Amino acid sequence: MKQHIILILLVLLCTGFLAAQDETGPAESFTLKNIRREGHINVVGKLAADRDVLVDTQVPGIVMQVHADTGDRVKKGDTLVTLDNIDLRQQVISMKNQYDRLAFGFAQFKPFFRQEKEPVTNSLLLAAEQARIQADFDKREFIRMQKLFKEGSVPESRFDEAKKRHLLSQTGLRQAENRVQERIRAIHALRREIAVMQERVALLVVRAPFSGTIARTNVEVGAKAGAGPDGNLIHLTDTSRLVFRAGVPEEYYTAVRTGNTVSLGIPGRGIPLKLRVSRVSPVVEQGARSFDIEADVENTDLSLKPGLFCTGRVRFAREGLALPGDFVEREENGDFVRLKNGNRVRVKLTSSPKQNEVFISGPGIEQGTVVVK
Numbered sequence: 001m002k003q004h005i006i007l008i009l010l011v012l013l014c015t016g017f018l019a020a021q022d023e024t025g026p027a028e029s030f031t032l033k034n035i036r037r038e039g040h041i042n043v044v045g046k047l048a049a050d051r052d053v054l055v056d057t058q059v060p061g062i063v064m065q066v067h068a069d070t071g072d073r074v075k076k077g078d079t080l081v082t083l084d085n086i087d088l089r090q091q092v093i094s095m096k097n098q099y100d101r102l103a104f105g106f107a108q109f110k111p112f113f114r115q116e117k118e119p120v121t122n123s124l125l126l127a128a129e130q131a132r133i134q135a136d137f138d139k140r141e142f143i144r145m146q147k148l149f150k151e152g153s154v155p156e157s158r159f160d161e162a163k164k165r166h167l168l169s170q171t172g173l174r175q176a177e178n179r180v181q182e183r184i185r186a187i188h189a190l191r192r193e194i195a196v197m198q199e200r201v202a203l204l205v206v207r208a209p210f211s212g213t214i215a216r217t218n219v220e221v222g223a224k225a226g227a228g229p230d231g232n233l234i235h236l237t238d239t240s241r242l243v244f245r246a247g248v249p250e251e252y253y254t255a256v257r258t259g260n261t262v263s264l265g266i267p268g269r270g271i272p273l274k275l276r277v278s279r280v281s282p283v284v285e286q287g288a289r290s291f292d293i294e295a296d297v298e299n300t301d302l303s304l305k306p307g308l309f310c311t312g313r314v315r316f317a318r319e320g321l322a323l324p325g326d327f328v329e330r331e332e333n334g335d336f337v338r339l340k341n342g343n344r345v346r347v348k349l350t351s352s353p354k355q356n357e358v359f360i361s362g363p364g365i366e367q368g369t370v371v372v373k
Helices: 001-026 086-103 123-151 156-202
Strands: 029-031 034-057 063-066 078-083 205-207 212-217 232-249 262-265 274-280 291-300 309-324 330-331 334-339 344-351 357-361 371-372
Touching: 034 156, 034 212, 078 232, 086 156, 123 156, 232 309, 262 291, 334 371
Parallel strands: none
Antiparallel strands: 029 371, 034 232, 034 309, 063 078, 078 205, 212 232, 232 291, 262 274, 262 309, 274 291, 309 357, 330 334, 334 344, 344 357
């Protein structure tokens, strides 16, 4: 009898244990689905002028006059610095004198220095005209002799002589006309060279490429200014158009796009500015592991200064497959999740604006996939 009682008790205990197991259920699971999360990124950056250049000269020279000083407002096209280059100016004068000599007597070319009151004739043009008159005369004489020779009125020798003079005068006319055309081509070529040199002379007057403020003048009257980057004369900046530049961690490279709103906090201002991301760098900086963003800032009252450090809150939206972070098995060699079928898959994680949540991607990870702990 005691044995039966003990057996019954053992059956009841086993049944209770199995029932307890059924109450705990299977391992905890999560079904992936596509979701959208919105959040913000706190960034620190600074203001910079959208247009900021070191105005240089492309032609070396001596500074004759500085027309603007530090802090002055200038308009596009205003004269900033006047230079002089005696060698360049003398070279232009020499080329113009050469041009006048070549073009002398050609009515279609206006001289630079000569002022003829009476029409003049160039020796080349005169020679060409004389060759034309001679060629016309010899041609008429050849035609006359040809007719007389056919009639038998003149011997063959006189006909041959007229023919020879006609051919020679035609050759002489072509040569004279070719010399005139060569001179005309030379005049045109020199005229083009003079135009190029005059453009270089015009560069001795350095003008503002855009409207802005003189941040610094780097030259004084009497100083020698070199050409190119070594000849920086004026630091010109346009403070009416600023840009906020900041670095964003690389993990947000898929979340931040042009058009995202930026709440910009500026020192000394209680109300933040509302901006939009205008440019996103396509390159991640290797050292900082971040990419740059820019937002345009209107500064028509010139109250903001380039170089100010500001804080920004960049709004963003992220969409994808997400799950609670405690479903991820983090190890030294990577991050893994365990699927319902028992497979263990290595995944790539991206943070979510929601606490203890991550976006994941990897082989076999798609909407409806069941992940278990």
